[in-house]
Each structure stands twice: as structure tokens, then as C-alpha cells.
Amino acid sequence: MKSLNRLLIFVILLATLSQAKTVYYDDSFRVTDKELSIWLSVDGAELRVRKNDRDDHCYIAVEYDKDECDVDVRFDNDRQELNVNVDHDHSLSDIGDKGDKLSAKIELALPHRPFIDFFANIKAGDLDFVLGDLSIRTFELKSWAGEVSVEFDQPNRIEMENMDVNIKFGEVKLRYLGNARFKEADINSGIGEMTLDFRGEYYNRSMARIDLDVGETTILLPEEIATKLKISKFMFLSNIHIPSWFEKKGQYLYSQNYLDTDRSLYLMISPGIGELDIHIE
Numbered sequence: 001m002k003s004l005n006r007l008l009i010f011v012i013l014l015a016t017l018s019q020a021k022t023v024y025y026d027d028s029f030r031v032t033d034k035e036l037s038i039w040l041s042v043d044g045a046e047l048r049v050r051k052n053d054r055d056d057h058c059y060i061a062v063e064y065d066k067d068e069c070d071v072d073v074r075f076d077n078d079r080q081e082l083n084v085n086v087d088h089d090h091s092l093s094d095i096g097d098k099g100d101k102l103s104a105k106i107e108l109a110l111p112h113r114p115f116i117d118f119f120a121n122i123k124a125g126d127l128d129f130v131l132g133d134l135s136i137r138t139f140e141l142k143s144w145a146g147e148v149s150v151e152f153d154q155p156n157r158i159e160m161e162n163m164d165v166n167i168k169f170g171e172v173k174l175r176y177l178g179n180a181r182f183k184e185a186d187i188n189s190g191i192g193e194m195t196l197d198f199r200g201e202y203y204n205r206s207m208a209r210i211d212l213d214v215g216e217t218t219i220l221l222p223e224e225i226a227t228k229l230k231i232s233k234f235m236f237l238s239n240i241h242i243p244s245w246f247e248k249k250g251q252y253l254y255s256q257n258y259l260d261t262d263r264s265l266y267l268m269i270s271p272g273i274g275e276l277d278i279h280i281e
Helices: 004-018 090-101
Strands: 024-028 033-049 059-065 069-076 079-090 105-109 115-130 138-149 160-175 182-197 206-221 225-231 239-241 246-249 250-255 264-270 275-278
Touching: 059 069, 059 079, 079 105, 090 160
Parallel strands: 033 079, 033 105, 033 115, 115 138, 138 160, 160 182, 182 206, 206 264, 206 275, 225 264, 239 275
Antiparallel strands: 024 059, 059 105, 069 079, 225 250, 246 250
16 A cells, blocks of 8 residues: 555656656736836747737736746836747757647736837747837837737727838738728738738828738738739739729829828838738728
């Protein structure tokens, strides 16, 4: 009987030790200023960003393997700045080969009260942003590889000064960009498939520069917004489909309602090798 008990204790200890590699971190920071800066530097992760129900608190949770990954989360209360660093002991190619084993899981919930300047540099991962009803002033996202989804399900509370999305490789979906209320945006795609949905509640004039390298791109434009396009075709390697809703005048294309509304969208598109489909929704 004693031998059996010892065996059971050994099995329990072994199971405990095997599970101890997984570390869970979570914390909430109270934002006392009108501005909040967020800096993410991540090798690989499953990242989810949402609005926090608490309008003056920033919440973060991280799950990771401590033997494979180092995580450093710091909040500077004086500067009202959150820094998140996730560093793997392996190269980017190893992260891709081993999948979720080396990827941290990050949950980030943002308050709507402060003006938010958001900067993220993520080498690889599955990124999911739902950013409606926040006060985002700056949004910069750079990713080398993975699947990226950014959705503004509700209008941003302020005009966004600058939006910059640069994805080197993978599938990208940007939804309801009109709700982002950006003044200027830069959207760059390297190799892969991209969907840009510009529907939403525009409050003023918006301008976006779209640079495509290789792949298939679909652009959805709202019928009620005056839209002006300038498309710089890449020789004969760009296959472009434009609806009859647009009329060509010189080097520009204008929607039929361009002079009927003050809410306008100006897109400068540089398609690369592949297919560009523009639709009116």
C-alpha cells in the first residue's frame, strides 16, 4: 500500500512539473492621464485586442512557456506607458515550424477614456483586433508573417491622426475602416491575400496610400461616400477590376456622387503583381 501511495505521489509531482512550464500573467493598470502609449515588441503570439468595459483601466493577460519564451510587461505610471516584450529563444523560422508551442497568447483590453497611441511590431502570429468605441490617436502595426484581422466595429471616438499597417506575408483583413476616422493611412502588403473594407461612418475627408506587392487584393467601398482613386498600374502584371460607378478624368477616377457630399475618401493605390478587385457595397 505504501508503495502504491509513493507511486501516486510521484505521478502527481511529475504531472505538476510538466505543467509548470506554462506561466500565466495578468494585471490591470489604472490610467490617470488623458493619454496612454502602448508599445508591443513580440517575436510570435496569438494576440487579441479589445475594448475594456472599465473606461480607465488597461488590462493585459499573457500565457507562455517559460522554457521557450521570455515575457517582460512594464507599466510606467509617470509616463502612462505600457511596454510588452515577448522574446523567444528561437529564430522566426523555428517559430513558424513549431507552431503554437513557441507562441505566447496575449489578451489586451484598452480603456476608451484616454487618447491612445498604439505601436506594435510582431514578427509572426495570429493577430485579432476589435477596436471600436476607443479614442485611438495613432495606430501602427507591423508584422512579418501570419493572419491579421483589424476591425473597427464602432466609430473611433476621435479623429485618428495616423494609421500605418505594414504586413510582409500572410492574410490581412481590415474591416470598417471608415469607423477608424483616420485622416491619413498607409497600408502596405508584401505577399498574400488582403481585404480592405472602407465602409463605416466617415466624419470628414480621409486619404489612404495603398501599396501592394504580390497577391490578391479586394477593396470594398461604400456607395454613400464620395471617392476619388488614383491607380498606378504595374505594367501588364496588374490585373485590375473597377466598377462602372467610377468615371475617369485624366489620371483620376471619381465616383458618380463625388460632388454630392462633403464626406470623401481619396485612395492612392499602387498595385503590384496580382489581382486588384474594387467593389461598391
